Structures are given as structure tokens and as C-alpha cells.
Amino acid sequence: MNLKILSTSYTGIETYLVEVEIDISNGMPHFTIIGLGDTSIYESRERVKTALKNIGFPLKPKKIVINLSPASIKKEGSHLDLAIGIGLLVGMGFLSDPFNILKNFLIMGELSLNGDIKSVKGIIGAGILAKELNLKGIIVPHDNLLEASAIPNIKVIPLKNFKDVISLLSDYSDEDIAINPPPKFIMQKFETDFADVKGQEFAKRALEIAAAGGHNILLIGSPGSGKSMLAKRVPTILPFMTIEETIESTKIYSVMGTLSPDTPLITARPFRSPHHTGTITSIIGGGRTVKPGEITMAHNGVLFLDEMSEFSHEILESLRQPMEDNCVSIARTGFRVTFPCNFMLVAASNPCFCGNLFEPSGECTCSQSDLNRYQKKISGPILDRIDLYIEIKKLKDYELLEEKVSEPSAEIKLRVEKARKFQNIRFSNKHLNSDMSGKELKKYCPLSLENKDFMKLSIKSFSLSGRSFDKILKLSRTIADLEGSKTIEKIHLLEAISYRKKILF
Ligand SMILES: Nc1ncnc2c1ncn2[C@@H]1O[C@H](COP(=O)(O)OP(=O)(O)OP(=O)(O)O)[C@@H](O)[C@H]1O
Ligand SMILES: [Mg+2]
Structure with a gap:
């Protein structure tokens, strides 16, 4: 039997799809995970095996191969446990998936040895990926529910333990799970002012x-x-x-x-x-x-x-x-x-x-x-x-x-x-005044003839470097923006210089 469960992993903060491929066949009893996982992923084998045994579904003596695809990217963390666990239950015939949940949801979660599902990192990235892949949503540990609820326009199914997994697979109703609304923006509250x-x-x-x-x-x-x-x-x-x-x-x-x-x-x-x-x-x-x-x-x-x-x-x-x-x-x-x-x-x-x-x-x-x-x-x-x-x-x-x-x-x-x-x-x-390129400086910070003369004098008096001159133009542009002025005036230049003249370069 060959089965595919959808999950994720991440490099840096970029999340990518991981297909957990499960192959169960007759032969020498054996359980192996391949696909460039780190130690925590190989430990997954022991966690899943023990968790399934403790909830009453011991692994059958079969040849089990799990491949984490794409095998070219290194994977870390324990968040693939749940996908592997569910895959094994379905693969060995303990459970079935009549509502095609496994094709429509990304699954994330760590298992504890008694079958409880523990919170994991990277839920937001997984939710965004599910949306990009046009999936219905994500299946997450219950403790990650609040975080997952913040992802707009996807369905989130929270699970606490394997009892929840069993009732989800046997009794799923699409209408019962609402799509997350767009996030509510809580006004920022600061303790300082x-x-x-x-x-x-x-x-x-x-x-x-x-x-x-x-x-x-x-x-x-x-x-x-x-x-x-x-x-x-x-x-x-x-x-x-x-x-x-x-x-x-x-x-x-x-x-x-x-x-x-x-x-x-x-x-x-x-x-x-x-x-x-x-x-x-x-x-x-x-x-x-x-x-x-x-x-x-x-x-x-x-x-x-x-x-x-x-x-x-x-x-x-x-x-x-x-x-x-x-x-x-x-x-x-x-x-x-x-x-x-x-x-x-x-x-x-x-x-x-x-x-x-x-x-x-x-x-x-x-x-x-x-x-x-x-x-x-x-x-x-x-x-x-x-x-x-x-x-x-x-x-x-x-x-x-x-x-x-x-x-x-x-x-x-x-x-x-x-x-x-x-x-x-x-x-x-795209950016702010501080990140203006040389070309943009020319375009957005032109000076009148009179102000050019004034700047010539300032460069001399304060020994301003070319870098300082550019920074003065950028600062002047911001000061003019604060005032709602389209042009950079002498008063803006003067104020900008006051923030630069002590810098000795
Ligand atoms: N302008 C101010 N208005 C009100 N309280 C002030 C002001 N300046 C300093 N204080 C008081 O002095 C305390 C010390 O200030 P702060 O820690 O910001 O100084 P600092 O310049 O960072 O000092 P340090 O160099 O030791 O880090 C503040 O917590 C505040 O209670
Ligand atoms: Mg301080």
C-alpha cells in the first residue's frame, strides 16, 4: 500500500511542502524513515511507534518505508510525527479516509508517547502554504489553535489526541468547519508613551x-x-x-x-x-x-x-x-x-x-x-x-x-x-526616504540655485563628506514631507545639517 500525507517543513522562515510517502508491504518486519531528516525526525520513528502502541494500535510486523519528499532538502523538528502517525493508521488499515481529508489538509504536530498531540513551530507558514496550494486548510495541535486562527481564509482543525484523529477521519463534515475570517487587527497597546x-x-x-x-x-x-x-x-x-x-x-x-x-x-x-x-x-x-x-x-x-x-x-x-x-x-x-x-x-x-x-x-x-x-x-x-x-x-x-x-x-x-x-x-x-538611491536623490531632492549656494557654503564650513551631503538631502526630504512641502527649502536643509554636523566623517 502506498499512501501520501501532506505536511511541511521550513528552511529559515520559508515553508515548503513535504509529502510523507508511506509504503507498507509484506516482508522482513522493518521500519525506516528516509529523506534527509535530522535526528529529531529519526527519533520520530520511536515516538510514533510507541504512541500508536499505547493507544491500542501496535504496528503490524510489516516492512514500512517512509520517505520525506523532497529528499534533497534537509528537514528538522518533530512536527512531522502526526502526519506519519495518521499515515500509518490508515496505511495499516486501522482507519480509513472516506472524506479525503488527507488530500485536502496539511498536517502538523508532535506526538507524545501517550498519543497526545503537542504544539509545534511554523504554523503560520504552513497555513499560508496551504492557501497557496489551494488546499482546504491545516490540521494542527490544539495548543496552536490561536496562532492558526490568525491565518485568513483557510480551515483549521485542532486536535488534542488520537481520539480526535479517529473521530475526525470517521465523522468529518465540511460545513461544520468554518473558514477563518480575515484577521482582526487588535489596536497596538504600548505601556510606554x-x-x-x-x-x-x-x-x-x-x-x-x-x-x-x-x-x-x-x-x-x-x-x-x-x-x-x-x-x-x-x-x-x-x-x-x-x-x-x-x-x-x-x-x-x-x-x-x-x-x-x-x-x-x-x-x-x-x-x-x-x-x-x-x-x-x-x-x-x-x-x-x-x-x-x-x-x-x-x-x-x-x-x-x-x-x-x-x-x-x-x-x-x-x-x-x-x-x-x-x-x-x-x-x-x-x-x-x-x-x-x-x-x-x-x-x-x-x-x-x-x-x-x-x-x-x-x-x-x-x-x-x-x-x-x-x-x-x-x-x-x-x-x-x-x-x-x-x-x-x-x-x-x-x-x-x-x-x-x-x-x-x-x-x-x-x-x-x-x-x-x-x-x-x-x-x-517599496522603501522610505532613508533608502533613496543616487538616481532617486537627483529626482526627488532637487535644490534651487540659492539652496545649492547655501549647501556649497555648508560643505566648506562643516567639511561635509559626499556621504554626509547625501544624508542631509535625504533628511531634508523627510523634514519637508513632515511639513507637507513638495520642495526642499533652506529651513529643511538647516535642520538636517544640525543632525549631521557633529559627525566627524
Ligand atoms: N526626560 C525625562 N523625562 C522623564 N523621566 C526621565 C527623563 N530622563 C530621564 N528620566 C528618568 O531617568 C531614568 C533613567 O533614564 P534612562 O535609563 O533612559 O537613561 P539612559 O540615558 O539610558 O542612562 P544609561 O546611560 O545609564 O543607560 C528613566 O527611567 C526616567 O525615570
Ligand atoms: Mg540606557
Whole structure:
């Protein structure tokens, strides 16, 4: 008897169809799984065998061969257990499939030895694949139901154990299982808000510009000046995620297995803050069974590098290419995995070893050579990826005691969204001002003769490099968009320069 059950596997975050082919014949009793599986898949044989025995269906003494097709792609994980288990029950004649469920659903689930079905990773990708393949839907562990319910326009059948499998195969009714409705977008709720941040108007304005144009920003300031506080609030002023972004980000968290039952969908832009002692693999991605790193977890959101100068040169250097391409490619013998990583970088650092350089004179205890050494630490490999650089001083006591409530995030966000609308039309939703190519800069950032003269003067006075000049144009475009201005005016250039002139390159 030759039977085919549909399931999935994934490489990186890309899900693909796996056909579990089951051949049962007379001959020397034997049970083998072939098709480039890793150890967890070969252990599947023991789990399935024991689970079936414990629910009263011991394997018959037959020659059983299971092939996981396509055999050319390496498979990992325990999510194929359920497909193998169901296939064996049908293949050995314990159950039949009168309603053609096996042809119409992708099956995912891990088995425990008593036949219970345990949750697995990668459900979102499986659901999307089922839709692409025009299947009716997916059969999932009950614990994955919430996550699976987020996938629009497919049917989801949740199972707790083999009793459920038996009643499903013998008593299925197509009408009884509703098709998932389009996902409901829960309004993002943040525990933080810019309303909590007193003063620091210059920093808030810079963060608004950064959020509007997708620009990377570096905050330099004394300990306790509010750098982390400001950075954490950036997601609260970014536009709501689109359906595509939500599905993309959820796929990432789904294969990482970090979706919690209360948040089956990623609807709030991620904020990731890896520690400077983190390994390169945990930040960039990789490992034996290639996993996404922090930069991919930050996709569609914010990557916050606190104490940027403390990150190793190697880590900062390895961020350059992914930041350029908005994706990271990890090669292994015989295959390559690509993860998306389109994030906004917010970096923070102290200005010097003691941290008090910007505080009233006398507080900084660093010597000139200390300052020079620290400057070198900050001007590391990714400084040229930073568009805005701002210095933050600690608030004065009377400013901290101020009772006035600051502008809430929701209001800032409205302006950011308005500025993004111009960019979405300009670049057909492909990218933001920060990612303008040389050609686009010419097209969308023309300067009047008077402003050209002004920029000539600025280049000379501030010794601006070509790179800095381009960044000033991009920033000016965003500042003009925030104002709803079609043209870049001198006032926009002046403000953009104020975020660049301290960067020494
Ligand atoms: N502008 C502000 N408005 C309200 N509270 C503030 C402000 N600035 C700082 N604080 C208070 O000071 C605390 C410390 O701020 P935060 O941790 O953001 O500083 P930091 O610059 O990141 O310091 P470090 O360099 O030590 O990491 C905040 O949690 C907040 O309670
Ligand atoms: Mg901090």
C-alpha cells in the first residue's frame, strides 16, 4: 500500500511542502524513515511507534518505508510525527479516509508517547502554504489553535489526541468547519508613551524625523539622561503594521517558537535590544540549524543598540551588509538561508568614559587622550549607517519636577503617518526616504540655485563628506514631507545639517 500525507517543513522562515510517502508491504518486519531528516525526525520513528502502541494500535510486523519528499532538502523538528502517525493508521488499515481529508489538509504536530498531540513551530507558514496550494486548510495541535486562527481564509482543525484523529477521519463534515475570517487587527497597546518624557524636545523631534523617514539615529548622552527611555518609545510613533508586515513578522516569531498563546499575531512593531555581550549568532543569526538572530526579530521594527561602543568590532562590522541589503544571508555547506531584517536602528552611547562630557564643566573627569580614545570607540564600523546624531543632556531638577504632560505618542504618530504617505506614493510602497538611491536623490531632492549656494557654503564650513551631503538631502526630504512641502527649502536643509554636523566623517 502506498499512501501520501501532506505536511511541511521550513528552511529559515520559508515553508515548503513535504509529502510523507508511506509504503507498507509484506516482508522482513522493518521500519525506516528516509529523506534527509535530522535526528529529531529519526527519533520520530520511536515516538510514533510507541504512541500508536499505547493507544491500542501496535504496528503490524510489516516492512514500512517512509520517505520525506523532497529528499534533497534537509528537514528538522518533530512536527512531522502526526502526519506519519495518521499515515500509518490508515496505511495499516486501522482507519480509513472516506472524506479525503488527507488530500485536502496539511498536517502538523508532535506526538507524545501517550498519543497526545503537542504544539509545534511554523504554523503560520504552513497555513499560508496551504492557501497557496489551494488546499482546504491545516490540521494542527490544539495548543496552536490561536496562532492558526490568525491565518485568513483557510480551515483549521485542532486536535488534542488520537481520539480526535479517529473521530475526525470517521465523522468529518465540511460545513461544520468554518473558514477563518480575515484577521482582526487588535489596536497596538504600548505601556510606554512619549507623554512620559519631559523636555528633550530636540531629541523628540529628531526621533520623529527618524521614524518618519526610516532613518537610523544615534543618541549620545550622559547616564540617566533618558536615552533608553526615548529609544523604547520609538515603536509607539511608527505606523501600524500592514497585513503583509504582520504575517511576515509572525512567520519569523512562529519558526522561532516564541509566539505566546495571548499574542498569536505580531501586530505591534518589534523592539529588540540585544546586549553588547550577545554572540554574533544571537544577533545576526546562524547556528547549526540556522536560526534568525535579533536583527531578523527586529524586522519591521526597531533594533536598539544600547551602549553601542561596547559592541565588539566584529558584531558591528557584520551588521553593515544586512543593513545595506535589508536581509541577511547565511551560508552552510550545500545551502543558503536568507532572513529579512528591515529595521530602524536606534543606537545609544555615553559621550566619554565617565559619561559626563555634556554636563556642566568640571563634571567630566576624562583627559583629552581619554576623549580621543572614546571618540574612536564610537566612530566604529556602522557610524556611516547613522543618519541623525543627537546629543542629550540630563534634565535640570526643575525640568524633571515640571508637571506639564508632554505631547502623546499618538499625536506624533499622526505626523509620521502623514509623512510616510508621501513616501509611499513617491516610492510605490517599496522603501522610505532613508533608502533613496543616487538616481532617486537627483529626482526627488532637487535644490534651487540659492539652496545649492547655501549647501556649497555648508560643505566648506562643516567639511561635509559626499556621504554626509547625501544624508542631509535625504533628511531634508523627510523634514519637508513632515511639513507637507513638495520642495526642499533652506529651513529643511538647516535642520538636517544640525543632525549631521557633529559627525566627524
Ligand atoms: N526626560 C525625562 N523625562 C522623564 N523621566 C526621565 C527623563 N530622563 C530621564 N528620566 C528618568 O531617568 C531614568 C533613567 O533614564 P534612562 O535609563 O533612559 O537613561 P539612559 O540615558 O539610558 O542612562 P544609561 O546611560 O545609564 O543607560 C528613566 O527611567 C526616567 O525615570
Ligand atoms: Mg540606557
